[in-house]
Amino acid sequence: MSNNRLRSWTARCAVLVGVASAGLLAASPAQAEPLWPGGPDIPGVPAIIPGPVVAPCSKAARVCMQLSSNQAWLMDNGKVVYGPTPISHGRPGFETPPGTFRAAFKKEYHWSTMHHAEMRYAVFFNGDIATHIGPIEEKSHGCIRMTPDGARALYDYVSPGDVFEVVP
Template sequence: MGKPWRKLAMTAGSAALGMAAVLALPATAQAAPSAPCSERAAACIDLSANTSWLMDNGAVTYGGVPITSGMPGYETPPGSFQVTFKNIDHWSRAYDAPMPYSVFFTTSGIAFHEGSLSEQSHGCIHLSNAAAKTYFNALQPGEVVEVVP
C-alpha cells in the first residue's frame, strides 16, 4: 500500500495543473523521463541525467529535480542503499562545510543535502533548498535509495 503522506510532497503547481492542462499540451511536447528505479525505491537518483525523484511503489511523487553529484575522484557510488539517519543541521568535519537537511544513505557518509547545483560534491547529492527540505521531510531511516549510473 502506498504512503498517503508522500502525495503531499507533490509541488503545488503540479497538483493545480489538473488533467485538462495535461491534455492540452501541444503534440510536440515530450513527457519528462520516468525514474529509472525499482518499485522498492523511496528515492531514485539518475547520475547520467543529474536528476532525482521521490517515489512510492514505483510512482513518482516529487521531481525530477536537478542534482549535482560526486566530482572525479569522489564519484557517488551506484547501487541500492538504505537511509541510515537524518540531520537537519549537519556540519561536515571532513570538508569543514555545512550540509543542511542531510539524509544519509551510505555507511561512508554520502547524503542528500542542500548544496550547489553548479559545483560537484565529494560524493553527496546536492539539492536545491526546496528539494532538500522535501527530501528531508519525506525520507525515513530504512527506506531504499537507488543510484543508477
Template structure:
C-alpha cells in the same frame, strides 16, 4: 466548431505527452525499481522522490561527486537524518542531510553548480522535501 477545437487541443496534448527524449527519464517516470523511495540518475543529474514507482517529486536537478570522490551507484537504505549536519572532514555545512550509505554519503542542500565529495546536492526546497519524506530504512537507488 467548438467541439473540433477541443478535439484538436486534446489530440495535441496527447501527442505532446508522448514525445520524449531518448535516454532521458521523464518527470513521470524514474529509472529505479518500485522499491525505491528515492531515485538518483547520475548521468542526467536528476533525482526523484517516489512511492511504489509513482513520482511524488521530480525529476529535480542535483550535482553529485567529482571524479576523485564519485557518488556510488547501487541500492542503499537511509541510515539516519541530521537537519543541521556539519562535515568535519570537508569543513562545511550539510543542511537537511539524509545519509544513505555507511560511508557518509547523503542527500543535502548544496550548490547545484559545484560537484560534491560524493554526496547528492539538492536545492534548498528539494533538500527540505527529501529530508521530510525519507526515513531510516527507506530504499535509495542510485543509477548511472
C-alpha cells in the same frame, strides 16, 4: 490593431503569465484545443497532454537518483510523487557510487568536519555520503547536492530504512 484583436491578444498574454482575470478570459475567443489541460488556447498549436513522469528505478526505491542526468525523484511503489529535481554528485576521485542503499539517519543541520561545510537537510544513505542542500552547479566530494526545495522535500519524505537507488 482593432479593439477585439487587442483584447484577445491581451487575454492570451495574461493567461500565459498567470494573471488573467475573469473579464479578460471572457473577451478571448475559444480555440479548438488547449496547449495543456486548463492552459491557454493558442491558434495553430496542437494540444500537448503530458504523460506520467517516469524514473529509472525499481518499485522498491523511495528515492531514485540518476547520476548521468543529474536528477532525483521521490517514489511511492514505483510511482513518482516528486521530481525530477536537479542534483549534482561526486567529482573525479570522489565519485558517488551507484547502488542500492538504505537511509541510515537524517539531520536537519549537520556540520561536515571532513570538508568544513554545513549540510542542511542531510539524509545519510551510504556511510558518510548524504543528500543535502548544496550548489548543484559544481560537483561534490561524493554527496548528492540538491536545491533547497529538493533537499527539504526529500528530508521530509524519507525515514531511516527507506531504499535509495543510485543509478549511473
